[in-house]
Amino acid sequence: MLWNEIEGAPREKIEEVQLARLQETLKRVYELTSFYKEKFDELELTPSDITSLKDIEKLPFTKKQDLRNHYPFGLFTVPMSEVVRIHSSSGTTGKPTVVGYTKHDMDVWNEVMARVFTMAGATADDVVHNAYGYGLFTGGLGFHNGAETIGATTVPVSSGFTDRQILLMKDFNATILAATPSFALHMYEAAKKTGNDYLKDFKLKAGVFGAEPTSDGLKEEVSRVWGIDYHEVYGLSEIIGPGVSSSCKHSKLLHINEDHFYPEIVDHKTGEVLADGERGELVITSLTKQALPIIRYRTGDITSLHRSPCECGRTLVRMESIVGRVDDMIIVNGVNVYPSQVEHVIANAEGVTLNYQIIADKKGHLDKIDILVEVSEDVMSDSIPEMEKIKKDIQQSLANNLYINANVKLVEPRTIERSMGKAVRVIDKRV
Incomplete structure (x- = not known):
């Protein structure tokens, strides 16, 4: 089932919509932000020079540091009287990146999140247990508004308070779980302590998971222990929040809502645009944002694009799950x-769980x-030789x-x- 007919439109129609929206966005940022005007002028470009989607490669990149340099509202293209919502990143590595939304932007966000839940098979008859954190983080409110848009009963429990979460998820007969995959697995571990009979009382049928790179092994584990369909969601606050793309029931690849977000894959060192199927850094241009339109935003996420048909009927370009981040990559x-590669190895090992942590340090001049890997409970009583073998x-x-x-x-x-x-998987003591 499609939420919006554009999801299954012919490629020609999608590209027609993209080009019209791109040209409108370029005109907007050129006229309303000195940052982009200066960038365009340096390249001797004007919005009228972009006459095809291929021409987007002529445009300058935008980086996270650009948002920080214009903190807090320097890249907004509307007066604050038109901004109805503000979100931001945590700012743990510097000033936070601040994003704003107009009423139109909120409608777009609700629209793409409605598509996420529809891909997961959710309807107005479902009860959504939303365990994403509420506040400046876009996760909680993004999933909340999407669930309400399709008419589902929405339970805004937020994160933390695991025992209470489990109680409410059971007593309220939740059918859809929205959470980070690591927290979903943590919730299962807590619920399991109560006993298998208790676990049988849950009515979950599907989950919508995101906010952290996750291996196939962890996805399969979450799906297996809860007995639900696993649907992956991708997004980032600088572009919209969750809802840039998500997976349907027929494929692990994620459908990108490309009528709102134009995707490219580039070599993260050279910036050269790569062909479909090649892994590189995901670059996104927002096509419909009003408060904070962003041109060719370098996400830092490593993935690839695929245009093969999907059984679900959607014609949107698809992306593979995020392999990792350019800045999360460890050079050993x-x-x-x-980390996701390490997680894949651990997922195929016997006698261990998917709770792990990578600690990088120096020994002399070498890395x-x-x-650290947690063993499963039944292994702790086994012999030392068995532990050594694992x-x-x-x-x-x-x-x-x-x-x-x-x-x-x-x-x-x-x-x-x-x-x-989000799970903290890497501790790098070398820096």
């Missing part, structure tokens, strides 16, 4: 390693990597598949700190 003695198997798999020599440390269940939001 010259080898590029993403040293410790990987450890060596993981280390061998890391060496064979990722070409890194890591020191794997098996730790007892529930000793790695759980996250109420």
